[in-house]
Amino acid sequence: MGKNIESNLANTPHFNPLNPQEFRKQAHEMVDFIADYYQNIESYPVLSQVQPGYLRANLPQNAPSLPESLETSLEDVKNQIIPGMTHWLSPNFFAFFPSTVSTAGFLGEMLCTCFNSVGFNWIASPAATELEMLVIDWLADMLKLPKSFMFQGTGGGVIQNTTSEAILVTLIAARDKALDVDGSGNLNKLVVYASDQTHSTFAKACKMVGISPRNIRLIPTTIDAGFSLSPIQLKAAVEADMENGDHFHHDVDPIKLLAGVAKEHGMWVHVDAANAGSACICPEFRHHLNGVELVDSLSLSPHKWLLSGLDCCCLWVKNPTALVKALSTNPEYLRNKQSESDSVVDFKDWQVGTGRRFKSLRLWLIFRTYGVVNLQDHIRSDVGMAKIFEDFVRSDPRFEIVVPREFGLVCFRLNPDETFGSDYTELSNQKLLDWVNSTGRVYMTHTKVGGIYVLRFAVGATLTGDNHVVAAWKLIKEGADALLKTV
Amino acid sequence: MGKNIESNLANTPHFNPLNPQEFRKQAHEMVDFIADYYQNIESYPVLSQVQPGYLRANLPQNAPSLPESLETSLEDVKNQIIPGMTHWLSPNFFAFFPSTVSTAGFLGEMLCTCFNSVGFNWIASPAATELEMLVIDWLADMLKLPKSFMFQGTGGGVIQNTTSEAILVTLIAARDKALDVDGSGNLNKLVVYASDQTHSTFAKACKMVGISPRNIRLIPTTIDAGFSLSPIQLKAAVEADMENGDHFHHDVDPIKLLAGVAKEHGMWVHVDAANAGSACICPEFRHHLNGVELVDSLSLSPHKWLLSGLDCCCLWVKNPTALVKALSTNPEYLRNKQSESDSVVDFKDWQVGTGRRFKSLRLWLIFRTYGVVNLQDHIRSDVGMAKIFEDFVRSDPRFEIVVPREFGLVCFRLNPDETFGSDYTELSNQKLLDWVNSTGRVYMTHTKVGGIYVLRFAVGATLTGDNHVVAAWKLIKEGADALLKTV
Structure with missing residues (x-):
């Protein structure tokens, strides 16, 4: 037959x-x-x-x-x-933020799409797993992370899609570690700490994993302290909770002192350095990661400032076992000798999903065809342009810088006449922003810091040059002229 | 200055x-x-x-x-x-499973990478949001889903990265809806039901959202019933739980009767049709979705059988409000007139992450440049090849089909001599599989169904033609010849 x-x-x-x-x-x-x-x-x-x-x-x-x-x-x-x-x-x-791209990132993405390898475990595509392990160690080395975060040391890293996912899986690992969870119900007693400047995705992730909004402590920050989290306030908040016998997870921004406070209480400390972290490949910015050796995990998104295009967020952990314990699956149809012998990494156990793309090709081509030197140059050039814009703002008495500039983001506002009150100032800035954006020639957005409505000028789109910053400032001034004339 | x-x-x-x-x-x-x-x-x-x-x-x-x-x-x-x-x-x-690709999918991905639009909300890229809304309605129409799942009706859909994420966000929406959650602690009383054939990612998702493994009811299935979930057993399990006053979430496979049982108890019913769902664009397979009008949500991955390449999973919900309520964020820096006026969809509130790629371009180019007719042809051709392989297996008395074939997957095994016992049979099949895979000429995997070790022959890689199926079968027979001779 x-x-x-x-x-x-x-x-x-x-x-x-x-x-x-x-x-x-x-x-x-x-x-x-x-x-x-x-x-x-x-x-x-x-x-x-x-x-x-x-x-x-x-x-x-x-x-x-x-x-x-x-x-x-x-x-x-x-x-x-x-x-x-x-x-x-x-x-x-x-x-918003610059989401940087590059020819090398594009080419890497083409290769990734070409192979369409579904690298959930090692055997499903050994090269996909091993290249990711390699480039994530390369990036750790570029950032001068300690060996405790590297596969070459005692830790390891993984490419997530976005910061939100990196935070989500870290929270789950931290939650399960804290509870040694088996559904014992102590979830209600878990408390997480973060600065009130933390990305909204953090509160969302907490809600997703079942941590009650009541148990999220957003420590207030102030404009005078540059909106950085105060170790003293953190300590006070933690100790208030300790009296009630709670457990803790933690998420911080400036590192060394805060990690000290957190570690005293056995908390998991995660550093989300989504954007600015990339700058730490330059020696002059590396001090922002001082103390990283004390934390448990770190995330950073090359799709923001390292030219990879969406979506590519690197997460490093000191203790991969905690992550794997929280996220592993072992269905029969994926069982294989290499996984069972524990001689390989199966990245499905480091993330939400099962299937995953061969994204490391992008980072690999970026690092190799540009070299560290060009990537540093690119960071410095963006910071340089932000400085130029900051100087423009400072040179015009109708404007003010609201938050001290670091890296590529300038938070500023029109401050026409304080005697009219803060509502009037906010309205003027809204009007200015709407006018600028309606021209289609520049796009900026706003935010509020410490209750103050500010305009955000985020420098760093891949194709932006000094001339674009100059032209944007001219347009903003033009808008201010028109606005203040009408008033 | x-x-x-x-x-x-x-x-x-x-x-x-x-x-x-x-x-x-x-x-x-x-x-x-x-x-x-x-x-x-x-x-x-x-x-x-x-x-x-x-x-x-x-x-x-x-x-x-x-x-x-x-x-x-x-x-x-x-x-x-x-x-x-x-x-x-x-x-x-x-x-494993075929992850299908296509020239059109590749070109769509190139465009997506080209624009690198970060479409978290409408304003950040109106075309990205609106094209996604359009193509997900197109696909709903191709599948003859009721209007209650369409933006053109009262529901809507969204592209997730993978099935795991689709299940995760659905579980969260169902959980929060069931609890009307505010951290009241009833999470411990939530129970979920699924067949024991359900993908391991389901149990993982439950664990991620804080549902205790003790509260996952995997209803046993049998080989005689073709491993489909029995409405009678589901009803019995649910009623046993009801006596204890619990709440419910639910995840099912064959739909109509099961949905009836679930709806009696106000459960959220999700259908994961990751792979086979795509076949329902052909009228002769559409009956597999009969009853879908009764469920709350449905997921299906075009990266499996609709040529999109990784990663692209479509999720439809009848009640987008439940999803948005569970997943929305409203940080100041993303606020804008269109979102506040509620006249637009902001897809960040339908998913885990904030940032998201312009993936609908892939589906759009696939649907337009191939047309529904060619996509149906492609599904039928794969099923036809699986039938050819099934007939080969049936034609050789040393082999048997273990699970009735549906769609493109043939589960079979070598059954040399039952008198040697089941361990011997399993070992023989393991040996045969290892031999076939070691040639590098064919790659198959295995699984266990109802405790039986079976070989999986999953037909449908984009470039596979009849000749490859014929050659694979020849190789498998060659392996069996050698193995049975040595014995």
């Missing part, structure tokens, strides 16, 4: 979605399309000016039954999609 | 990691590298034959200080990385 079936096999050609010739042709077309986009990027409004619902009104309501040409789709990208984009890669993008 | 600074700006060229000319040149090189890889893919052993630690021994121990050429890195990809890869795209890959 086998033979019959074999000889009867229909040899009719069927739909082949990965014909190498077609791939080659169309991928070359796409490269040119993208290179053209980069060349023309300044011609688009950086903040999209479309209205909610614009896209559905302009595209078909259902998937087509029959295939359409690639060209038709690319026309829609040009005419429908690009006009609705906020261009994060525009050199005039100063909003 | 402003003027001084402006005129003094150094105009020296600095490191530019996204020079469009260099990008164009190098990306074209990479396209050719990748197209060559696809053309030569059958020349590589599908399962890598390297030993743990092989890569570190062959690459530099630190990142270089100075840049190296792209060519040097590509040489290392060829000589060091590719030999250590398990080639998921090989047409001879029948292990």
Whole structure:
């Protein structure tokens, strides 16, 4: 019967979605399309000016039954999609945070997509696991992390998608370590500490893992202390909780003194250095990580300042066993000799998901084809541009710097006349921001620090040069002129 | 002072990691590298034959200080990385599950990487949010989901990275809905139900969100019932718990009757159709989703069977409010008029992370440039190949089909002589599997169902054709011949 079936096999050609010739042709077309986009990027409004619902009104309501040409789709990208984009890669993008990219990161991503290896465990793609172990040690070395965070030492690291996931898995490991959890119910007694400047994702992660919002202590910070967390206040908060016999987890920003307080009480200390951490590859910024040898875990996102593009967050832990204990699975269909002999790392046990992409290729190409020297240059250049902008602000008495600048972010505001009160100041700044953004020539955002509404000028989009910073400042001044004239 | 600074700006060229000319040149090189890889893919052993630690021994121990050429890195990809890869795209890959890819998916990913838009909320990239809303409705329509799961109706969907994340966020929404949680401590009373065939990621997700392993009810299934979950057993388990006054969450496989039982008790019902769900775009398979109108949420991974490449899992919910309530954040720096007016979707509130990529571009290009007809053809072709393999197995009396085949997975085993006992049978199959995989010509894996060790032949890697299935079967027979001769 086998033979019959074999000889009867229909040899009719069927739909082949990965014909190498077609791939080659169309991928070359796409490269040119993208290179053209980069060349023309300044011609688009950086903040999209479309209205909610614009896209559905302009595209078909259902998937087509029959295939359409690639060209038709690319026309829609040009005419429908690009006009609705906020261009994060525009050199005039100063909003939120810069999410940096690079040719090397792009090429690494192409290779990652090419192989499409699903590296949940070692055997599923040894090279994917081993390259990740290598480059995460490389980056640890660039940051001068102690060996206790390196595979070459006693720890290790892993690429997560985003900071939120890095914090989530760390919280789970810390939670389970604190409880030695088996559902004993002590979850209600766990308390976490962070500065009130901590990213909202921290509170979200706490909620996700079942830590009650009642048990999150956001220690207040002040403008006078540059919004850094005070070890004295932390100690006081912890000791108040200790009287009630609670357990602790902890998340901090400036490190050494805080870690001291936390360690006294056996807490897990995590440092989220998502953005600024990357700067520590430069010797002159490395002191920001002083004390890191005292903490349990550290996360940093190369998709912010190390040119990798989204999404790539590195998490290092001193005690991988705690992470693996909290996150491991051992289904029969993934069992294999290498995993059972404990001679390999299975990264599925270091993250939320099972499947994972071969993202280390991006970092590997970035580190190799740019070298540490160029990456340092890139950090310094961004900081230099932020300084230029800061000096512009300081040179104009109508403006003030609200928070001392560190790295690439300048928090400033228009301060026209204090006698009109703080509501008036806030309104003026809102108006200025709206005006600037409505031009489509620059995109900035705002935040509040210590109750003060400030404008954020975040320097560092990959294509931004000094000339863009100069032009942005001119535009802001123009807005202020118009605004203060009307008033 | 402003003027001084402006005129003094150094105009020296600095490191530019996204020079469009260099990008164009190098990306074209990479396209050719990748197209060559696809053309030569059958020349590589599908399962890598390297030993743990092989890569570190062959690459530099630190990142270089100075840049190296792209060519040097590509040489290392060829000589060091590719030999250590398990080639998921090989047409001879029948292990785990097929993770399908396509030229259109690749091109969509290139565009996604190109824009690098960080679409946490609508304003950060309107097109990214709106295209995702559109294509997820398109896919819902292809699957004939009721309007209650569509943005065009009363529900909606979102692209998650993986099934694990889809299950995690759904569990959190269900948990918070059940508890109307504020840390009241009832978490210990929550119970979840699933079949014992459920993916291990489900138990992991429960643990992550703080549900005690004691409260996970894995309802036993049997080989006679084709390992499907019995509504009668589910009802019995639920009612036993009800006597103790517990709350419930639920996760099921076959739908209609089960949903009936669950709904009686107000449980959240989630259907994880990660792989097979995609087949429901074909009318002849759609009945597998019968009853879906009764459930609360559904997940399905186009990175498995809809050619998108990793990672792309679609999650639909009937009640987006429950998801958003559980996962929303509202930090000042992300506040904007459109979000506050509630006229837009902010996808950060539908997922774990804040940042997110513009992944819908992949699905959009796949749907448009292939059309529904070709996607159906592709599903049918894979199922057809699995049938061919199944017939081969049935035609050889030394083998047996252990689980009735559905879709593209054939679970079979060598059953040489039952008189030697089940341990002997298991060992024989292990030996056969090891032998087949050691050739590098085919890669299969195993699992256990109802305690029985079975070989899994998962058909559907994008490049697999009938000839590869025929060759794989010949190799397996060859292995069986040798094994049974030695015995």
